[in-house]
Amino acid sequence: MRLEVGNIMIKDVQFGAKTEVNNGILFVNKEELAQITGDDDHISSVEVFLAKPGEQTRIIPVKDVIEPRVKVSGNGGVFPGFISNVDMVGEGRTNVLKGAAVVTTGRIVGFQEGIIDMSGPGAEYTPFSKTMNVVVKVDPIEGLHQHEHERVVRLAGFRAAEYLGQAGKNIEADSVQVFETKPLLEQVNEYPNLPKVAYVYMLITQGLLHDTFVYGVDAKHILPTIIYPTEMMDGAVVSGNCVSACDKNTTYSHQNNPIIHDLYAGHGKDFNFIGCVITNENVTLSDKERSSNMTAKLVEFMGADGVIISEEGFGNPDADLVMNCSKIEKKGIKTVLVTSEYAGRDGASQSLADSSEYGDAVISVGNANEIITLPPMKTVIGYPEVADIIAGGFDGSLGEDGSITAELQVIIGATNELGFGCLTARES
Amino acid sequence: MVTIKVVHYINQFYAGIGGEEKADHRPEVREGVVGPGMAFQKTFGEEAEIKATVICGDTYFNENLETATSEVIAMIEKYSPDVVICGPAFNAGRYGVASGAVAKAVHEKLGVPVVSGMYPENPGVDIYKKYAYIIETANSAVGMRKAVQPMAKLVIKLARGEQVGSPEDEGYISRGIRQNYFAAERGSKRAVNMLINKLKDVDYTTEYPMPVFDRVSPSAAIKDITKAKVAVLSSGGPVPKGNPDHIESSSASKYGKYSLQGIDDLNPENSETAHGGYDPVYANEDLDRVLPVDVLKEMEKAGEIGSLYEYWYATVGNGTSVANAKKFAAEIAGELKSSGVDAVILTST
Numbered sequence: 185m186r187l188e189v190g191n192i193m194i195k196d197v198q199f200g201a202k203t204e205v206n207n208g209i210l211f212v213n214k215e216e217l218a219q220i221t222g223d224d225d226h227i228s229s230v231e232v233f234l235a236k237p238g239e240q241t242r243i244i245p246v247k248d249v250i251e252p253r254v255k256v257s258g259n260g261g262v263f264p265g266f267i268s269n270v271d272m273v274g275e276g277r278t279n280v281l282k283g284a285a286v287v288t289t290g291r292i293v294g295f296q297e298g299i300i301d302m303s304g305p306g307a308e309y310t311p312f313s314k315t316m317n318v319v320v321k322v323d324p325i326e327g328l329h330q331h332e333h334e335r336v337v338r339l340a341g342f343r344a345a346e347y348l349g350q351a352g353k354n355i356e357a358d359s360v361q362v363f364e365t366k367p368l369l370e371q372v373n374e375y376p377n378l379p380k381v382a383y384v385y386m387l388i389t390q391g392l393l394h395d396t397f398v399y400g401v402d403a404k405h406i407l408p409t410i411i412y413p414t415e416m417m418d419g420a421v422v423s424g425n426c427v428s429a430c431d432k433n434t435t436y437s438h439q440n441n442p443i444i445h446d447l448y449a450g451h452g453k454d455f456n457f458i459g460c461v462i463t464n465e466n467v468t469l470s471d472k473e474r475s476s477n478m479t480a481k482l483v484e485f486m487g488a489d490g491v492i493i494s495e496e497g498f499g500n501p502d503a504d505l506v507m508n509c510s511k512i513e514k515k516g517i518k519t520v521l522v523t524s525e526y527a528g529r530d531g532a533s534q535s536l537a538d539s540s541e542y543g544d545a546v547i548s549v550g551n552a553n554e555i556i557t558l559p560p561m562k563t564v565i566g567y568p569e570v571a572d573i574i575a576g577g578f579d580g581s582l583g584e585d586g587s588i589t590a591e592l593q594v595i596i597g598a599t600n601e602l603g604f605g606c607l608t609a610r611e612s
Numbered sequence: 613m614v615t616i617k618v619v620h621y622i623n624q625f626y627a628g629i630g631g632e633e634k635a636d637h638r639p640e641v642r643e644g645v646v647g648p649g650m651a652f653q654k655t656f657g658e659e660a661e662i663k664a665t666v667i668c669g670d671t672y673f674n675e676n677l678e679t680a681t682s683e684v685i686a687m688i689e690k691y692s693p694d695v696v697i698c699g700p701a702f703n704a705g706r707y708g709v710a711s712g713a714v715a716k717a718v719h720e721k722l723g724v725p726v727v728s729g730m731y732p733e734n735p736g737v738d739i740y741k742k743y744a745y746i747i748e749t750a751n752s753a754v755g756m757r758k759a760v761q762p763m764a765k766l767v768i769k770l771a772r773g774e775q776v777g778s779p780e781d782e783g784y785i786s787r788g789i790r791q792n793y794f795a796a797e798r799g800s801k802r803a804v805n806m807l808i809n810k811l812k813d814v815d816y817t818t819e820y821p822m823p824v825f826d827r828v829s830p831s832a833a834i835k836d837i838t839k840a841k842v843a844v845l846s847s848g849g850p851v852p853k854g855n856p857d858h859i860e861s862s863s864a865s866k867y868g869k870y871s872l873q874g875i876d877d878l879n880p881e882n883s884e885t886a887h888g889g890y891d892p893v894y895a896n897e898d899l900d901r902v903l904p905v906d907v908l909k910e911m912e913k914a915g916e917i918g919s920l921y922e923y924w925y926a927t928v929g930n931g932t933s934v935a936n937a938k939k940f941a942a943e944i945a946g947e948l949k950s951s952g953v954d955a956v957i958l959t960s961t
Binding site: 379442446492520522523529534536539541544550572575593605607 | 742776778779786787788789790791792793794795796797798799800801802803804806807808810811816818819820821822823824825858860861862863865887888889890891892893929930931933934935936
């Protein structure tokens with residue numbers, strides 16, 4: 185599968201009469217965007233805001249971040265199974281409004297949503313302080329059940345991103361990247377002398393605000409399966425979760441998975457990148473056993489010599505990570521694990537809830553329990569009062585002056601386990 | 613530039629008071645530098661000033677740990693230092709323990725950073741390394757000159773709030789504390805590089821050595837459950853409606869103890885979960901799913917269990933550190949034991 189990704193660099197975002205990209209500026213017709221985003225009987229109101237890098241703006245609680253993309257040629261459309269038909273995606277040409285993002289916010293669904301600060305110390309920890317954000321605040325009708333509420337806001341975000349993405353359909357890209365993975369046997373034969381590397385992509389699947397979807401299917405109900413890495417770039421996998429926002433993969437993170445990008449960068453030079461296995465992180469032991477068995481079998485079946493395994497979440501999914509690691513290593517296939525740490529606010533506790541002697545190559549994306557103080561911001565989009573109850577916050581997190589003292593956990597993407605950022609932890 | 617204020621803690625020997633025969637010397641404070649403080653002051657130049665030196669005999673300190681600690685802390689506190697130096701103690705065991713105990717108290721009571729210096733086998737290292745940056749030294753005072761430089765450098769860094777480097781870079785003994793920093797390359801790139809090395813059998817260093825856990829052996833089975841007093845507790849966050857103790861949805865810093873008097877059933881009117889790590893909808897509909905109070909009350913009435921302990925304990929396991937969990941467990945277990953509880957049902961989620 186071969187995909188060309190055309191990056192249209194977005195330098196600024198402004199409201200305008202017509203939604204279009206002009207000289208690197210994304211103009212947004214506010215009313216039209218609100219109307220399309222809110223096109224659901226379960227939505228009572230949609231408000232649209234802009235949040236730009238460097239501004240004194242806080243967005244809370246953040247549910248998802250999505251990159252506007254559009255299929256220019258090739259099979260299917262973005263977000264198959266949700267916005268587009270369930271066609272296979274990942275080949276042809278996709279244009280991206282690079283540097284722009286849709287952020288969804290609104291009344292809190294659970295304890296689980298995160299924070300984005302566009303400037304100040306918190307901005308250092310989230311990739312979404314560097315994007316031109318079109319924030320849609322989506323509030324549902326009264327009395328909507330939590331599961332429905334989550335679904336309604338999730339889909340609203342995809343509609344907004346798809347609508348904005350359309351503006352890039354006929355725009356010339358500033359740069360084009362080509363990604364290609366061939367059918368397995370051909371791919372193996374292309375670089376017969378290089379070690380074969382696969383990617384085991386773990387998706388959190390634990391219920392409300394802990395779910396991930398693949399081609400429209402709740403990934404709780406999938407068996408681990410092989411996918412072409414380029415499928416991710418067209419939105420084959422989307423986020424339905426933001427619990428403990430620091431280490432959850434937003435839809436944006438799936439569209440731009442840096443492990444996939446860095447594996448493509450070394451492909452044909454240091455190793456032969458032969459493909460991805462997606463697997464889930466369900467809550468029961470038998471599900472964990474079944475999925476890790478299947479995952480180990482699939483990477484063996486592909487003939488991989490080594491794999492990178494990325495976890496999503498912490499605690500309970502540490503068990504899935506450890507099972508995947510040991511079962512794959514036992515087949516003689518080498519593993520590198522990517523995980524966040526929960527070492528306590530003082531950093532003195534064990535960082536993982538499970539352990540294996542096979543896990544001898546671990547990338548840490550930082551201790552999510554570390555405390556950070558976020559100064560007050562001039563503008564707050566959303567509902568700041570949830571700071572005391574979201575995961576990582578505590579009674580008194582929200583100061584009278586509007587500052588927030590909480591764990592890094594509250595910042596969306598702070599310890600992203602796809603290795604999006606440079607944060608890590610060491611013994612000190 | 614504002615001069616950094618330092619207080620120095622040393623023993624009677626380094627203060628020139630005397631050896632073993634003077635080890636019962638009681639705490640005293642002297643303005644300015646004493647003994648090894650001179651070498652530190654020379655290194656600091658104008659940047660930092662040792663305002664005072666607190667001196668205590670090793671025997672006195674170790675035999676009167678609590679009193680000595682509070683006496684010494686009171687003396688240090690008066691000078692509101694930016695950083696405290698303890699020692700270096702090299703391989704002197706009692707001096708190391710005293711320095712460590714002072715470091716711990718300074719850290720906990722004054723919230724001021726501490727720099728010390730010890731030989732790695734000094735017993736003070738293992739007990740107190742969490743509370744101070746302990747520069748690794750030689751086993752005797754011969755290593756004084758070599759110890760002063762890195763200790764002084766850390767004093768300045770800590771006082772200025774600068775990022776302290778790794779134990780290897782700075783020369784201190786690892787405190788066993790995980791600390792965040794920004795690496796030069798993003799995590800995904802580091803993962804790819806590590807895999808390349810692992811595939812080539814080239815040396816690489818894991819960024820997190822996997823943890824080692826305690827194993828708890830189960831107690832003997834209850835002989836007659838119809839006579840046993842049973843308690844129920846949970847890390848699934850079951851709390852009375854409104855979460856009166858504000859237990860955090862993640863990284864709990866506390867647990868709650870709640871009365872079961874007059875409750876035969878948990879329902880959305882009297883209870884909810886505080887846990888942020890799982891789908892709470894089904895727990896909130898019927899919290900007996902997390903804490904099976906309804907069934908236990910029925911069993912108690914039917915005589916199938918001796919009795920149900922009148923309180924339940926709850927915390928949130930989500931992201932909660934092992935250290936906090938251990939602390940909660942020790943307190944709860946103590947109370948259960950003294951209340952004559954024979955068996956515990958511990959539910960998680």
